[in-house]
Amino acid sequence: MISMQKTKIILDENEMPKKWYNIQADLKTPLDPPLNPQTKQPIGPDDLKQIFPMGLIKQEVSLDRYIKIPEKVRDIYRIWRPTPLYRAIKLEKFLKTPAKIYYKWEGVSPPGSHKPNSAVAQAYFNMKEGIEKLVTETGAGQWGSALSFACQKFNLKCRVYMVKCSYDQKPYRRILMENWGAEVLSSPTNFTNSGREILKKNQNTSGSLGISISEAVEDAATHENTNYALGSVLNHVVLHQTIIGLELKKQFEILGEYPDIICGCVGGGSNFSGTSFPFLRDKILGKKPDLKIISVEPLACPTLTRGEFRYDFGDSAGLTPLLKMYTLGHSFVPPAIHAGGLRYHGDSPLLSKLTKEGYMQALAYYQNEVFEAATLFARTEGFVVAPESAHAVKAAIDLARMCKYNNEKKIILFGNSGHGYFDLSAYEAYYSKKMQDFSYPKVLIKNGLKTIPIIKATV
Numbered sequence: 001m002i003s004m005q006k007t008k009i010i011l012d013e014n015e016m017p018k019k020w021y022n023i024q025a026d027l028k029t030p031l032d033p034p035l036n037p038q039t040k041q042p043i044g045p046d047d048l049k050q051i052f053p054m055g056l057i058k059q060e061v062s063l064d065r066y067i068k069i070p071e072k073v074r075d076i077y078r079i080w081r082p083t084p085l086y087r088a089i090k091l092e093k094f095l096k097t098p099a100k101i102y103y104k105w106e107g108v109s110p111p112g113s114h115k116p117n118s119a120v121a122q123a124y125f126n127m128k129e130g131i132e133k134l135v136t137e138t139g140a141g142q143w144g145s146a147l148s149f150a151c152q153k154f155n156l157k158c159r160v161y162m163v164k165c166s167y168d169q170k171p172y173r174r175i176l177m178e179n180w181g182a183e184v185l186s187s188p189t190n191f192t193n194s195g196r197e198i199l200k201k202n203q204n205t206s207g208s209l210g211i212s213i214s215e216a217v218e219d220a221a222t223h224e225n226t227n228y229a230l231g232s233v234l235n236h237v238v239l240h241q242t243i244i245g246l247e248l249k250k251q252f253e254i255l256g257e258y259p260d261i262i263c264g265c266v267g268g269g270s271n272f273s274g275t276s277f278p279f280l281r282d283k284i285l286g287k288k289p290d291l292k293i294i295s296v297e298p299l300a301c302p303t304l305t306r307g308e309f310r311y312d313f314g315d316s317a318g319l320t321p322l323l324k325m326y327t328l329g330h331s332f333v334p335p336a337i338h339a340g341g342l343r344y345h346g347d348s349p350l351l352s353k354l355t356k357e358g359y360m361q362a363l364a365y366y367q368n369e370v371f372e373a374a375t376l377f378a379r380t381e382g383f384v385v386a387p388e389s390a391h392a393v394k395a396a397i398d399l400a401r402m403c404k405y406n407n408e409k410k411i412i413l414f415g416n417s418g419h420g421y422f423d424l425s426a427y428e429a430y431y432s433k434k435m436q437d438f439s440y441p442k443v444l445i446k447n448g449l450k451t452i453p454i455i456k457a458t459v
Ligand SMILES: Cc1ncc(COP(=O)(O)O)c(C=O)c1O
Pocket: 113, 114, 139, 140, 141, 142, 143, 231, 232, 233, 265, 266, 267, 268, 269, 270, 271, 272, 340, 341, 342, 386, 388, 389, 417, 418, 419
C-alpha cells in the first residue's frame, strides 16, 4: 500500500506480462462465427490463409484463456513497455473533484500509440511463416506507423494505404512511415480494382478506412508472399492489446486499488478492449458487478451509440468476411473529422457482443468539446494527446465532474492511447475556431444500413 500521492506507477521490465489474455475463454456464449462473403456460411481457418499467417489465425479462433507472448516480441516490447500508469493529480486539482483519475499512457511507444502492441506481434508471426511483405491501411496514421516500425524490426517490406483525408492532413505521419522504410499511398488509389471503382463514382472522396481496407486486402490477396495486417477489430488484435490491461492490473495491485469506472476511445475497439478486458473478466465472473466500462466515440461516427448489431462486411467493397458487430453499414463514409482513427463503420465483434450483452456501455461526443478537454489536459497534465485519445480524456473529465456534483470518491481509469504531436493541425483548427462539429444524421445511418446483406438465421 502506498500512502503518499504518487504521480506514476512504473513496472520493472521483468514484470511485463508473459502471456496475452483471451476473453473468448470467458464468454458465456461463443462469438457468432465470421461468414464467407459469397456463401454466407461460417468460414474456417483455411479460408483466411490467403491473407493471414496460421499463427494469427489460430489466435483468432482460440479458446485458450492465456496465450504465450513469444520472446522475440517481448524483446521489441521492452523498447517502451511496461508503460506508465499516471495519476492525473493536477487535472483532479483543477476540477476540484473528489474522484481519482488515472490514465495508462501508451504514447511512449516509438510510433506514439498502443498500435505497435499488435503490429510487432503480427510482423513476427508473418516473418516466422516466410512472408516477405505486409500490406495494410491506416486512418490516423498511427497504425501505419506502427506496422512500418514493426516490419522494419523483422526485415519485412511494408505498403500502407493511407486514407486520403489523413494523407493530406498529416504529411509528417507519412514521412515517419517512410523513415522506417514503408511505401505510403493516398487511398483510394488507381492500383486496385476497389480503388478505381470508388474513384469512378467520386473523384474527390476523402476516403474511409473501409475503402482502404478493400485496397489492402485486394493487394495482399493478389500478390505472392504478401499478407494483410489489420490494426484493430479482429480477435487476435484485441488479444495482443490485452498487455495494456494486464499491466494495469499489476499497477493497481501495487496501488492497492481497483477502478470503479474504465473508459476509452473506440475506433475498431483494440485499445479499449485491451485496456478493459482483463478487468471485464472480473465482471463476467461476478467479482466486480458494479464496475462500469464505457466506450467513447465521435458523434460523427456513432457506431456503438447509433449503429445496429448485425452481420456486415469489414470493408467497403465487400471482400472481407462478414462479422457480427455494431455497424453503420459498410458503405459509410464519415465526415473528415480529425480523429481519423475513429472513422470506422464497424467495431470489434468481441467488444460489440459485450456491449450488446450489457457488460459495456457507450457514449459519443462532438469534436470541439473533445478538443476543449484535450487542451485542458495539456495545460494540467502536460501531455498533448491524439484526437482519438482526447475522446477518452473528455469522458474522464465529465465523469470526474459528475463525481464532484454527487460528492463521490470514485476511481476513474482511462486509456490514453497516443500522443498528438502529428495532429497539431487539428489543434490549430480548434484554436482558430475552424473546427466543425458533425453529428451523423439518423436518416443517413438508416440508408447505410440498407446496404448490409440480411442474414436471417443466427448460425
Ligand atoms: C491514438 C489512437 N487511439 C485510438 C485509435 C482507435 O483504434 P482502436 O479502437 O482500435 O484502438 C487509433 C486508431 O488509429 C489511434 O491512432
